[in-house]
Structure formats: C-alpha cells, structure tokens
Amino acid sequence: MLKKISTRQLRIGMHIHEVCGSWLDHPFWRSSFTLTTREQIHQLARVDEVIIDTRKGLDIERPPTDTAFMDDVEVELPAQASEVSLPDQSPLPVTRSFHQELAQAGQVIAQSREAMQSLFQDVRMGKAVDAEHCLPLVQDIADSVGRNPGAIVSLARLKTSDDYTFMHSVAVCALMVSLARQLDLGEDDTREAGLAGLVHDLGKALMPPEVLNKPGALTREEFTIMKGHPEAGHRMLVDGRGVGPIPLDVCLHHHEKINGKGYPHGLQGEEISLFARMGAVCDVYDAITSNRPYKAGWDPADSIQKMALWAREGHFDERIFQAFVKSVGIYPTGSLVKLRSGRLGVVVEQGQGSLLAPQVKVFYSTLSQESVPPELLDLSAVDDPIVSRESPATWGLSQLDDLWRTPA
Template sequence: MIKKVQANEVQLGMYIHEIRGNWMEHPFWRKSFKLAQQKDLDKLVSSNLEAIWIDTNKGLDVVKANPAKILDGVDSDKPQSIKKPIARVLVEEELHVAKKIQNKTKEAVAAMFADVRMGKALEIEEAELLVNEINQSMERNPNALLTLIRLKNVNEYTYMHSVAVCVLMVALGRHLGLSEVQIKQAGTAGLLHDIGKMVIPNEVLNKPGKLTDEEFTIMKSHPVRGWEILKSCYQVHEAALDVCLHHHERVDGKGYPEKLSGDALTLFARMGAVCDVYDAISSDRCYKAAWSPAESIRKMASWKDGHFDESIFQAFVKTVGIYPSGTLLKLKSGRLGVVMEQSTKKLTTPIVKIFFSTRANAHIPAEIIDISKGMDSIESIEDPAKWGFDLNKIQGI
C-alpha cells in the first residue's frame, strides 16, 4: 500500500516510493529505494520535502517500523564494522595535499599509457592505491580535487582527462552512496576508460581540425581497442572493462560502439558517460576552447534527447554544483567572486571568494562568503576573459 508520511515518521526499514519536491532541494538521486542506512535517514529527515510516500508492501509501515532492524540482508544483531570518519578540513588546506595526489596520479597514468604504446603488460596496482588516496582527499574536502581537475593543457589532455574522470567518478560514487569497494572500482574505471586512445594514430587523436568520416571511424574504435587491452589484464575488475567499452553509449541507444540503451547500461557505464562528457567539454582541446564549468552543466542539462540517464545526471549536478568550483559570479552587491566550495544547504548558494567591486572598478580585500546565509545573492555568471582575471591565482591553485 502506498502511504503518505511526514519526514519525522520515516524510519529505517521503510521503502521510499516517491519523494515529492524539486530534485535540487533534496540529496537523493533516486525517488524510490529501501531506506537501510542511518546516513540516508538523517538526510531525509533534515531535508525540506513537500511529501514522502512509502510502499508498505515493500518495506515497513509506520506502526511496524523498528529502527533497530536493518533490511536488505544485513543483520543488525551482528557487529558491523564502522569506518572511522576522516576529519573535514578547509579547501585551502586540502589543496596542497590534493596537488601532490593529482601529480602522482598523472604520472601513473602516463606510465601506464606508455606501457600500452610499447606493447607491455599493464600494471594497475599503483593506480588503485592512488584511487584510495583520491577518495580520502575527497572525504577531507571534495572541493580541492574538483577544483584542480580544471588545470590541464592541450598537450597533456589525454592523461589529465583520465585523472579528471577518475576524480569525478569517485565524487559521484560518494554522492550516490556506493560502498568503498564500488568507489574504488569506479575510480579505477575512470583512470582506464580512455586507454584505447593509445593505439589511435597521433595524427587522428590530436588533429586540430574536424575529423573526416574515415578518421572519426578510427577514433570511435578506441572503446573496443581499450576493452581488448584491459581484457588481457587479469587484475582489471569488470567495472573498468564496462566503462571502457561503454562510456560513449547513450540511454536512447544512439551511442557507440554497441548502441546499448535503457537497462542494458550499467550504473558504472551511466556514470562514466556523464563524467567523461563533462570533463571533455569543460577542457581546452586541440580543436575547441573549453566551456566554463557552469556553462558545461547548462549545456548538458539542455540535451533532452536521451543522452544521459536523468537520475545520474541530477546526482552529478549535486556533486559538482550548478555553479562548479572556479565559476566567476557577479553578485547583486556589484562584487565579483569565484566559487570555492558548494554549500551543504542549496545548489544555488555556493561559497564564494569575493575580490573585486564592479562599482568601484577596483580590487577589494578578499573575503569568503556563504551565499546560503543570505549575505548576498547571485546576479549572473561572468566570463573571466572579459575581466582579465586569473581565477586559478585567486583560488590559490
């Protein structure tokens, strides 16, 4: 039976049939799921939701609910291993550590890709260890690595794109509530998803102009070529093979190489498709300039033709923000600021570092403000090139 309940009536063991309200205002990427984790219950209770509907045929009723019992095959009477949480730190503090992790990961990817070019066996143990470091960095402060992935030049795009997709996959996996094992698999899949590009001729891979039909056919072979490379490596998990082969598929079946659609696409493949496109369009390429992070999100949201899984894309937006880190904003006060972090309250109210007054046309003392606290409001997204600002320097990266 479908029943409407209040947020304070929801308990572990219930099956959430539907969450009513704007998807940007609640922390869940699914509208229906079994409520089995305390952290999800805490999020649900603290969210400002219009209505919550439960299905008593699939989960517990209000009267029968017992928070001491955890569903889905987990026995609450047995001791559960509890991971000690990592203390949260300021983004400025984590940036120093995140830079080292990013550089180590880039070097590891470059070494793996070089091995593939020379026909050597692929060794991924170091990469998996680095994925763990990335996950730990994001637990301390996810905004540091999400800020750094924008830093790449055209010459090292292939390597840094793989690092960025790894970071985005880990961040998205954390938002989706995946297990530590699944997050590791998602991150490793992100690192290896473009390994097939190492067997694509450089004159095609790095061509500054539009590809011919023949060249595009060659380029489109990289998912299969990469899958063949990874298939020969016994250490590679199935998730990496899946994302490598299917990160260019679309939910409407118009992608490649297998034109899979709907339920035929796994969660990892759907995640990989979103993360891959976001980093690609928000990066400078040999044939086009990057869109800004906020413009990239806007463009992806406008593709209503079945390009992405809607729930995964919505979860991704909640992960990176409507105004991702590095977005230049003009506030109603006339001040300019760069987005440093996402607010835990609303997607539309990030934490911003203000540094310039458009009314005085002059720099002002830098100050961090949390727009969710009503200290100011957003008027528009601005183009840094128009103002001549080096936002990386302003952000301290």
C-alpha cells in the first residue's frame, strides 16, 4: 500500500517508493529503496514528504493525528520518539540528601492534600477564595524544594485517581517553585509562581462532575467543556482575596501554546507571559507522568523526551523548557534506565556534576535475565553510563516507585 507521509515520521525499515519534490533537494538518485541508516533519514529531511510502500517495508507506528484528551490536557502522541538534544548541565544545588528530605516532604504532601481538598470543596460550595490562607502551604513546599527539589517533586507525582485533581495542583506548585529557582527569579516572584501553581486549576471545581471524574479518556465534546476551566477559575479568583496578577494570569493562560494553538485566547509567542509559559510546561509534565483511571503515567524520562518534541513543534517556550529539564533532570527520579553493563536501574536522585550522571539503584541484569541485589550507584563515580531509557511495561515492572523511595 502506497502512503504519503511527512519525513519526520520516517524510521529505519521503511521502503521509500518515491521522494516528493525536486531531485535537486536530496542526494538519492534511486526512486525506490529501503531505509537502512539514520543518515538516510537525516538526508531525506531536506524535503517535506515521501511516499512509502508498506507492502515492502514498515508502516508508521500510529497516525500523526492520534490525540488523547486527559481532563484538560490535549496530548498529541508522536509517531516516533526520536532523540532530541537536551541540556547537560548541573542541577539545582541541595542542602539535604534525597532520602533525608523525603520524610519531611511526605509530611508536607499530607498537609497539602488536606488543604487542597478543603479548598476545592469550598469552591464547589460557592465560597470566595482567600489566597492568603494558601501562602503558608506555598512556603512549606518552597522550603522543601530549597532543601532538595527532587524529594517533594517526586512524591507529588504519586497520586491516586481519587485525589488527582487537587494533588495535581500541589505537584505543579512544587514544579513552579523549582523552575523559578532554576530561572533565578527573586523570592517574591518565586512565591507568586508557587501560588500560581497551587490555584491554576481551581476552575476544575466548577466543571460537571460526570466529566471531571469520568473514568476514561474524554470525548472531543467533553474536552470542549473542560476547556472552560481556565476562565471559570480566573473569574473565581478575581472575586476572591489576595490573588495578585501572576496567579491570575497563570490560571487563565496556562493552556496557551507558543505556536498560537492553545486556549482560551490563542495567544502566541511573547503574548504569553513568562509565568504562563512556565505553568504550561509544569502542568503538562505532571499530567502525563501521573496515573489516571484509564492511563498509566508515562515514565518520567520518556515524558521529558516527548515534551522536547512538543517544544520543538511550538507547544512550549524552548528556553523555559530547557530550564525545566535542568530543574527535574534529563532522567527524573523514577525513570527506568539501562546501563552499559546491561543492568536496569531506577533513578533515585540527580547527581551534582551532570544531568547525565544521576544516582541509580540497579536491580536487574538484562544479560543474565535475572534480578541482582539492589545497589545504589553514583554514575559520576563509576564507568557505567546510561545507554538508553527503558519502558517499565516492556519489562513487566510495576513497583519502581518502591525502589527509589527505599534507602539502599
């Protein structure tokens, strides 16, 4: 079967039936051949489209328009997760080890869950929002981020389907504070960014419960309903007390995209404020890495790679996204990776020298196909680098979170 596709969808094993465009635009004198190297794919990128023959080679993995609707996040699933360049720089400094901070971060998370549950309930009952009541919670989260950002950010990612809506706000608060510090914003702006993360989704409390709590992916019509939550939340915050311009702006515009294809106003580029651009990145990362009733959360490292593709397509501000990667890591805590030795490990904490050399707890050998005694490795101190991201589903793993939360 002949099929015209974008050259961005090419992968090794496809059979090229015809290269669209002038032969002067590419180096291939043959009109029909099978892709065998990445270099051929790079050369074909000089043209926009090709025609492939799926009878003689591979087809695309899934249609490029495959779209998932998760509450309020429209996720365009890439046809192929090609490698994208990510920064190799030092992460944020820490003053306390990951496992030392984990216990205190857990207490903050527990308090946050109660506070946000109460706040959402108040909103549903029509009570006015008083942002001043949220400031001590923002400060507790910010203090934990300051001691070790990986601890509370990683714990906030773990949610049940019952508490996703309000715990998502806690996670975005922690991510916003961490990103603000990576961007070297002042303390006042960092606090406002954290508050913005905490209240950015309050409009969901006014959405129809049967849509908000639907145990499945939304239909296009239901997604249209959910797209009303930024304006609903903004109106509610305007009527409340103590909410400044930054949280108001993030609440209204955290679903805008740099390419102008977001909502509710279709803003693009510099029309979107710095803080709303930050909110867009933090919101999507937590949404796609969290478990939902109808979808397991994506692996953190794989999520970063997918978001890098979306940033390149104009969903996010690339400068903001690069700073975000530095704040959470190229391989965030909980990522499954394979080392050059063939061992599988889960990332526990970011290394202090390079984002490419985190601390990893190894537990399985792909060479012997059996478990090995768990061992914590600092990849900056051993000659056993990461060679690939791995999918937990491929290896039948479902308890990775227990590995990184447990001290070696």
